[in-house]
Amino acid sequence: xxxxxxxxxxxxxxxxxxxxxxxxxxxxxxxxxxxxxxxxxxxxxxxxxxxxxxxxxxxxxxxxxxxxxxxxxxxxxxxxxxxxxxxxxxxxxxxxxxxxxxxxxxxxxxxxxxxxxxxxxxxxxxxxxxxxxxxxxxxxxxxxxxxxxxxxxxxxxxxxxxxxxxxxxxxxxxxxxxxxxxxxxxxxxxxxxxxxxxxxxxxxxxxxxxxxxxxxxxxxxxxxxxxxxxxxxxxxxxxxxxxxxxxxxxxxxxxxxxxxxxxxxxxxxxxxxxxxxxxxxxxxxxxxxxxxxxxxxxxxxxxxxxxxxxxxxxxxxxxxxxxx
Ligand code: R7I
Ligand code: MG
Ligand code: MG
Numbered sequence: 001x002x003x004x005x006x007x008x009x010x011x012x013x014x015x016x017x018x019x020x021x022x023x024x025x026x027x028x029x030x031x032x033x034x035x036x037x038x039x040x041x042x043x044x045x046x047x048x049x050x051x052x053x054x055x056x057x058x059x060x061x062x063x064x065x066x067x068x069x070x071x072x073x074x075x076x077x078x079x080x081x082x083x084x085x086x087x088x089x090x091x092x093x094x095x096x097x098x099x100x101x102x103x104x105x106x107x108x109x110x111x112x113x114x115x116x117x118x119x120x121x122x123x124x125x126x127x128x129x130x131x132x133x134x135x136x137x138x139x140x141x142x143x144x145x146x147x148x149x150x151x152x153x154x155x156x157x158x159x160x161x162x163x164x165x166x167x168x169x170x171x172x173x174x175x176x177x178x179x180x181x182x183x184x185x186x187x188x189x190x191x192x193x194x195x196x197x198x199x200x201x202x203x204x205x206x207x208x209x210x211x212x213x214x215x216x217x218x219x220x221x222x223x224x225x226x227x228x229x230x231x232x233x234x235x236x237x238x239x240x241x242x243x244x245x246x247x248x249x250x251x252x253x254x255x256x257x258x259x260x261x262x263x264x265x266x267x268x269x270x271x272x273x274x275x276x277x278x279x280x281x282x283x284x285x286x287x288x289x290x291x292x293x294x295x296x297x298x299x300x301x302x303x304x305x306x307x308x309x310x311x312x313x314x315x316x317x318x319x320x321x322x323x324x
Contacts, residue, residue, distance in 0.1 A: 006183055006184025006185045006284075006285075006286070007184060007285065007286025007287075007288060007289075008286070009180070009312060010308075010309065010312050011286035011287045011288060012179075012180050012282070012283050012284070012285075012286050012287075013139050013180070013283075013308040013309070013311060013312040014282075014286070014287040014304075014305050014308040014309070015256070015281075015282030015283055015284075015285055015286045015287045015288075015289060015290060016135050016138065016139060016176055016179075016180065016279050016280075016282045016283035016308065017061070017065070017135060017136070017139070017279070017282070017304040017305070017307055017308040018278075018282050018287055018290045018295060018301060018304055018305065018308075019135075019256065019260075019275070019277075019278030019279040019280070019281055019282025019283070019290065020057065020058055020061050020135050020275050020276075020278060020279045020282075020304065021054050021058045021061075021275075021298055021299075021300060021301055021304045022052075022260065022278055022282075022290055022294050022295065022298050022301070023260050023263065023271070023273075023274035023275035023276070023277060023278025023279070024054050024055055024057040024058045024132075024271045024272070024274065024275035024278075025052035025053055025054045025055075025058070025271075025297075025298045025299060026045055026046070026052055026260060026264065026274060026294065026298075027260075027263065027264045027270035027271035027272070027273065027274030027275065028052070028053065028054070028055050028094070028270070028271040029045060030042075030045070030264060030267070030270040030271075031055075031094070031269060031270050031271045031272075032268070032269070032270075033267040033268065033270060034267065034268075035229070035267050036225045036226050036229055036265055036266060036267045037225075037264055037265045037266075037267050037270070038265075039261075039265065042261050042264050042265055045264070046261075046294070049297070050297070051297055051298075051299055052294075052297045052298045052299060053299050054093070054298070054299050054300055055093050055094040055271050056093045056094050056095040056096070056099070056129075056132075057132040057133065057271055057272050057275045058275070058300065058304070059086045059087075059090065059093045060083060060086070060129070060132065060133035061132070061133045061134075061135060061136060061304075062086065062300075062303065062304070062307065063079070063082040063083050063085070063086045063133070064079060064082070064133050064134070064136045064137070064155060065136040065139075065307040065310075065311060066082055066307070067079040067082045068136055068137075068140045068311065068314075069307070069310050069311065069314060072314070074137070074140075074151045074154055074155055076112065076154060076155075076157075076158050077112070079155065079158050080106055080112040080158050080159075083103060083106075083158070083159065084103055084106050084107050087100070087103040087104075087107070088103075088107055094271075095129075096125070096127050096129050096236065098119050098120060098125045098127060098129075099125070099127070099129045099159055101119075102115055102116060102119060102159055103159075112158050112159070113157075116157060116158060116159050116160065116161050117161050119160075119161070120162075123162055124160060124161030124162035124165065125159065125160045125161070125162055125165055126160075126162040126164045126165050126237050126238060126239065127160065127165060127236050127237065127238060128165070128168055128236055128237065128238040128241045128242060128269065128272050128276075129159060129160055129165070130155065130156035130157075130159060130160035130165050130166065130168065130169040130238070131156075131165070131168035131169045131171070131172040131238050131241070131242050131276060132172075132272045132275055132276060133155075134152050134155060134156070134169045134172050134173045134176075135172075135173070135176050135279040135283075136307070136311060137151045137152050137155055137173045138173045138174075138176035138177040138180060138283070139176075139180070139308065139311040139312070139315065140311060140314070140315060141177070141315075142177045142180045142181060142315065143181070143315075143319065145174060145177055145178070145200065148173050148174055148177045149170045149173065149174060149200045151173070152169045152170045152172075152173035152174070153166055153169070153170055155169065156169040156170075160238075163202065163204055164204060164205045164206055164237065164238050164239040165238045167201040167202060167204055167205075167206035167207070167238070167239075168206055168238025168239065168241075168242040169238070170200050170201050171197050171198070171200065171201050171206055171210065171242050171243075171246070172242050172245070172246075172276050172279075172280075174196070174197050174200045175193075175197050175246055175249070175280045176279050176280055176283045177283075178193060178196060178197070179249075179280045179281070179283035179284035180283040180284075182284060184254075184284050184285055184286070188250070188253040188254075188284070190214075190217035190218055190250040190253070191214050191217065191218045193250060194210050194211070194213060194214055194217065194246065194250065195214075197210060197246065198210040198211060204239075205239035206238065206239050206242060206243065209231075209232055209239055209240070209242075209243035210243050210246065212231055212232070212243075213228070213231060213232065213243060213246070213247050213250070216228060216231060216247065216251075217247060217250040217251060222251045222252065222262075223251065225262060225265040225266050225267075228244060228247045228248070228251070228266060229244065229266045229267060229268070231247075232244040232247060233268070234266045234267055234268025234269055234270075234273060235268055235269060236269050236272070240268075240269075241268070241269045241272055241273050241276070242276065244263075244266055244268070244273050245263060245272075245273045245274075245275075245276035245277040245280070246276075246277070246280065248260075248262045248263035248266065248273065248274075248277040249263075249277045249280040249281050249284075253281070253284065254285070255281075255285075255289070256278065256281045256282060256285050256289035256290055256291075257289075257291060259277050259278065259280075259281040260274050260277060260278050260281070262277075263276075263277035263278070287305070
């Protein structure tokens with residue numbers, strides 16, 4: 001008899017947050033690479049022996065997970081304070097310039113709401129900073145996609161108010177939540193997955209970019225990274241890097257290693273694309289899919305596992321409560 005359910009829930013929770021940190025840390029040395037990365041450069045990163053250090057993507061993910069666990073819900077004021085605490089302790093984790101400026105202002109006493117809205121001349125940041133950190137929302141509310149989307153939106157606007165940044169966060173959170181509950185032993189329908197993710201975001205750049213990927217991910221052969229990169233772009237804009245990350249997952253949905261390799265090979269914002277793709281792949285395939293060698297070399301991997309376990313315990317405890 002074959003088991004069609006795939007990895008258990010706790011393993012998927014761990015896989016999601018291990019995916020965040022491993023993708024971030026493995027992709028970080030190539031962040032900003034102009035154009036697709038040759039396979040030998042990606043292999044070089046994998047075969048090195050140095051410790052892999054995480055960046056702002058993981059630091060902000062840790063802050064969000066801690067806030068959800070401490071408050072038992074999404075408390076935007078508390079979340080802003082956790083972001084500031086991490087930033088003040090370690091300002092050199094590679095934060096985006098707008099986010100660094102914003103966190104400096106919050107540290108000096110400004111309120112997050114007007115400060116985030118005033119970013120970039122009053123249109124708010126369209127960077128991927130809200131999407132890259134959002135995985136814990138999916139773990140917190142996985143069973144309820146509507147709630148995942150609503151909480152992702154609220155978590156985003158603490159720093160990023162541009163509609164594309166918010167949509168990027170909603171799309172990434174929804175993708176992780178869908179991957180957490182999908183049966184990993186069954187083939188993934190990439191087109192249906194993209195359509196489900198796109199249906200949670202408003203009309204706009206992110207929905208358009210997701211829609212533009214359908215023929216690529218439904219093809220018989222995986223498209224070359226150049227084709228995906230040309231279609232989505234690979235920059236720090238959420239509307240580029242979130243669809244790029246989902247493409248990396250959907251091109252190789254049954255291998256965590258191949259998803260992360262593919263994500264890095266796209267070039268551009270490699271830490272963030274690999275981190276977001278890794279989170280989705282880890283959520284689908286579980287912690288067993290993350291190579292021990294990568295995990296052992298990655299800074300703070302045990303902390304991400306601990307946070308995943310605590311989020312799993314909290315979600316399990318909530319779902320066991322009597323209704324009403
Ligand atoms: O979004 P954010 O936190 O950056 C995250 C990225 C990831 O790649 C991390 O790994 C880290 O390296 O940084 O930071 P922001 O500064 O809000 O946005 C990133 C960049 O996008 C900005 O510095 C700008 O270059 C650009 N950008 C904008 N440019 C013009 N107008 C974002 N929003 C705007 C805008 O509205
Ligand atoms: Mg980073
Ligand atoms: Mg980055």
